Amino acid sequence: MTDAKPAKRAPVRRRRPRSYWALRIGIGLLVFYVAVALLSFVWTPYDALTPGVGDGYDAPSWAFPLGTDRLGADMLSRLMVGARYDLGIAFTAVAIALTIGTIIGVLAGYHGGALDTAVMRGVEIFQAFPGLLFAMLVVQAVGAGIVNVILVLSFVGIPDYLRLARAEIRAKKDWQYAEAARLTGNLPWRVAFRHLLPNSVGPLLAFTSINAAFAALVTASLGFLGLGLGPNVPEWGNMIARGQDGVMTGEWWVSFFPGLAILGLTGGLYLMGDALADLTDPRRRR
Template identity: 40%
Template sequence: MKRKPLGAVSAALLVVLVLTAISADVLAPYDPLATQPEIRLSAPSRAHPFGTDDIGRDVLSRIIYGSRISLWVGLLAVGIGTAAGMVIGLLCGYCEGRLDLIVQRVMDAIQAIPGLVLALAIVSVLKPSTTNAMLAIAIVIIPGNSRIVRGAVLSAKQNRYVEAAQALGCRHPRIITTHILPNVTAPILVIASIWLGNAILIEATLSFLGVGTQPPTPSWGLMLSSTGRAFMEQAPWLAIFPGLAISLAVLGFNLFGDTLRDAWDPKLRRQG
């Protein structure tokens, strides 16, 4: 921990995020959907530490419940995108040939579109919802992950023990799972951890634009869009606290990814 202070910081942020999402029912002081018009736009106080929004909902409670949406979307989107990218990368890297050529051109075409624009287009075509936002983010993740896995597979295939296994007539599935897959695990975990932060940010952006999580479900991005933007001058806490939650979550996952990369990179270990 002394040599990796950023690792400790990222671990603390992620632990707080996960515990908050899991214990939202216990931690939230109020029902996030309960309205109290008589205290609308109340400034932060002892009763409402983060203030209230334009219809009297407690901002702290909505941020606490919003962590569930962010974490749920992030984990599922990255899980689906990583799994699909790994399968595609393994097949392309191991088989090569025409299959590899065709799939890589498709991945090039997808990657040519900026991630946020692609996610926005997918959700617009389907239907604005949390589930479709998650699927859109997963599709954005697939091309980059598949390229990383493909590169790792091509490198691993040059190892003598892989060539020896092929010469001995080992079946392809066994070679992939025994000799190839272990070489892919470390880089894909690093990229996945960093993508978790990006997924949370993209979900918040989609919700901010009105095509992600829909009202009245608590979502950090939706809170910024529906109330934070409209009452920026009158009630700045409506934008400050959701924005801070997004920033801390993204920072935590990015630092965690950097820590994993530093721990698994032999060059960086020798420098440390």
């Protein structure tokens, strides 16, 4: 941090090469998935919902790169359309959970006192149930449908964001720059949301990325268990479930490729979340 200007700029050294690589791979995977999902709106090799474009259980070939399922529908087309469902459900749910959880968490953390106690006890009771179990029960109770699945998933996610935002704000609200912000005439909500929350964007983003992986897994799990979406919806979890029989008789591709798709998506999100945790802090940025 000297003001002396070296005659030549020193070569840029990456202090955290692993983070950068993880971030690149994570973002690369994510962009690929989003691209596939978008592409599926305009083009798929075959119609994803039409059975019988090939024979049942065609092995991967030039005509059907990922094979066909039991009814002869093209696996590649179904996987591409499935990306819409899995990404759409997971990301929408995460966005809702992030927004609501952060707002309540910041308020509870900054305000403290009775509000904080009430909110946190509620969260603890809620979190006593495992997330997937809770999601299953609620989907069973309120009925299937994409909107219900999204709402249930976001509801399951809220407590995590709430806790994280609350902890972040609580740790920072007595720091001197918060004091300084109050001293220059900022109202409390402005100090909390405009001054303190941006300091927590790094941890929140990192967690969001990892949580999105969890949400994608739960989406697939619900599909696998036959909850949430109709049986013919080409959702990946759904597809794995439908391909189970084939695994026994050697038609591995029907379950394998949807599984691989889920692995790639969750893996990419995890990598990205990990790297984001390192890189979003401006003090660590180059």
